[in-house]
Amino acid sequence: MKAKALHERLKRVREPITDVDIVSLGLVEAVIADEDGTRIYLRLAEGLHRPFQHALSWPIRRRIVRDIINVLDDVPGLEIIDARTLERYYPLEED
Numbered sequence: 001m002k003a004k005a006l007h008e009r010l011k012r013v014r015e016p017i018t019d020v021d022i023v024s025l026g027l028v029e030a031v032i033a034d035e036d037g038t039r040i041y042l043r044l045a046e047g048l049h050r051p052f053q054h055a056l057s058w059p060i061r062r063r064i065v066r067d068i069i070n071v072l073d074d075v076p077g078l079e080i081i082d083a084r085t086l087e088r089y090y091p092l093e094e095d
């Protein structure tokens with residue numbers, strides 16, 4: 001699937017507090033689709049500089065990531081990564 005089509009599908013994901021789609025809010029930094037898979041880079045940690053800010057934002061981040069997974073459930077090799085911290089939101093590493 002092409003990056004542009006994936007970008008359009010991401011418009012179905014709403015930020016839970018504002019109910020505005022994550023693309024319009026600028027939370028999607030990049031969508032890369034190539035032979036290695038599909039990587040979605042998000043700006044979910046932008047502006048969060050203190051540990052308590054990260055802790056408070058986790059329920060929102062978790063919901064956005066879950067909604068992205070639901071919208072893109074048919075995309076093979078999907079990875080969701082924070083653009084600033086490079087933290088992997090999906091798939092989670094298993095021990």
